[in-house]
Amino acid sequence: MKSAVSVSQDTLVSPSADAALAAAVGGRASAYLSLTKPRIVLMVLITVGVGFLLGARGSAHPMTFTLTLLGTGLVAGGASTLNQYLERSRDALMRRTARRALPSGRLASPEAAIFGAALGLIGTLILLVGVNGLAAATALVTLLLYVYVYTPLKPYTTLNTAIGAVPGALPPVIGWTAATGSLSIEAWVLFLIVFLWQFPHFLAIAWIYRDDYARGGMKMLPGVDPRGTMTGRQSTLYALALVPAGLLPSIVGLAGPFYFVGAMILGLAYLESAARFWSCVNDATARRLLRASIVYLPAVLLLLVLNPMPA
Ligand code: HEM
Numbered sequence: 001m002k003s004a005v006s007v008s009q010d011t012l013v014s015p016s017a018d019a020a021l022a023a024a025v026g027g028r029a030s031a032y033l034s035l036t037k038p039r040i041v042l043m044v045l046i047t048v049g050v051g052f053l054l055g056a057r058g059s060a061h062p063m064t065f066t067l068t069l070l071g072t073g074l075v076a077g078g079a080s081t082l083n084q085y086l087e088r089s090r091d092a093l094m095r096r097t098a099r100r101a102l103p104s105g106r107l108a109s110p111e112a113a114i115f116g117a118a119l120g121l122i123g124t125l126i127l128l129v130g131v132n133g134l135a136a137a138t139a140l141v142t143l144l145l146y147v148y149v150y151t152p153l154k155p156y157t158t159l160n161t162a163i164g165a166v167p168g169a170l171p172p173v174i175g176w177t178a179a180t181g182s183l184s185i186e187a188w189v190l191f192l193i194v195f196l197w198q199f200p201h202f203l204a205i206a207w208i209y210r211d212d213y214a215r216g217g218m219k220m221l222p223g224v225d226p227r228g229t230m231t232g233r234q235s236t237l238y239a240l241a242l243v244p245a246g247l248l249p250s251i252v253g254l255a256g257p258f259y260f261v262g263a264m265i266l267g268l269a270y271l272e273s274a275a276r277f278w279s280c281v282n283d284a285t286a287r288r289l290l291r292a293s294i295v296y297l298p299a300v301l302l303l304l305v306l307n308p309m310p311a
């Protein structure tokens with residue numbers, strides 16, 4: 001009788017316990033995934049992929065390509081995780097980030113630190129063993145600059161974003177070195193485009209979230225520029241510099257005339273959004289500029305892949 005009761009209890013209790021366990025495991029898995037900032041990783045991988053395909057000039061080795069994306073994706077996810085680990089207290093103070101896995105307590109911080117370090121290490125080893133030493137070293141330098149230079153500087157200087165733009169622009173260089181084993185001029189042209197592109201991107205974001213950044217104690221330009229004059233001017237100047245920089249792939253023999261025309265149109269459209277932001281600095285023009293930034297980069301990268309210069 002006793003055992004019958006316990007069996008019936010088990011059968012009653014187990015399914016809901018299993019569901020709770022599954023929900024907990026699923027919840028933890030999604031919390032771990034969120035630490036890697038998947039949308040940024042996806043965009044980073046697109047820039048890596050384009051760098052690789054241009055470097056390979058039509059003879060990409062599928063296995064090397066796959067290992068490059070896998071290794072760099074893991075390093076990028078590890079970098080974002082370590083960034084969230086280091087910023088957990090400040091993230092708790094900002095509305096945009098307060099619900100993240102660490103400030104909300106869904107994961108404990110040592111778990112995040114171990115997860116981030118493991119992803120970074122495994123990703124670097126995959127690049128080292130499966131791709132080449134230069135790609136592995138470039139990815140590791142990218143992680144170190146992002147996690148240990150840019151991230152700690154955010155509460156101290158408004159220059160943090162200009163410094164963060166260096167690791168932000170290195171992923172296409174990782175892709176290029178993975179395909180070619182060298183750091184040639186073409187890699188630096190791709191670096192320059194992504195570097196300049198980031199200024200209007202993050203200045204628009206810094207304006208939109210200016211109160212939030214101030215709450216978290218992050219030093220961003222709009223915090224010392226309440227009318228937004230410098231923020232608007234800098235966005236416009238960097239977007240202006242990006243117009244000729246965006247044409248360089250055709251000049252160094254990376255892309256053809258179709259790319260040249262497309263990049264010119266996209267560059268002018270991005271510049272127009274930045275100039276409109278400068279002429280009237282407000283949340284609406286900043287959001288429009290942010291949207292333009294998220295269109296510009298994938299579109300230019302797509303054109304590069306669609307209209308490469310024949311080898
Ligand atoms: C210093 C450089 C950068 C800073 C400070 C920065 C900051 C940010 C922030 C705070 C957001 C979230 C905006 C929101 O929630 O409304 C964002 C969105 C985004 N960023 Fe950046 N970013 C930088 C560089 C980059 C780079 C290098 C890439 C990719 C190559 C990138 C791709 C994106 C994309 C695709 C989004 C939209 C997806 C999303 O909302 O998560 N960013 N950026």
Ligand SMILES: CC(C)=CCC/C(C)=C/CC/C(C)=C/COP(=O)(O)OP(=O)(O)O
Nearest residue numbers: 044075076079083139142143146164167168
């Ligand atoms: C291979 C490798 C390591 C790739 C990583 C490339 C990289 C540095 C991408 C992110 C660029 C960046 C500075 C985003 C903002 O982060 P944030 O921390 O200021 O954003 P948050 O305010 O949302 O935390």
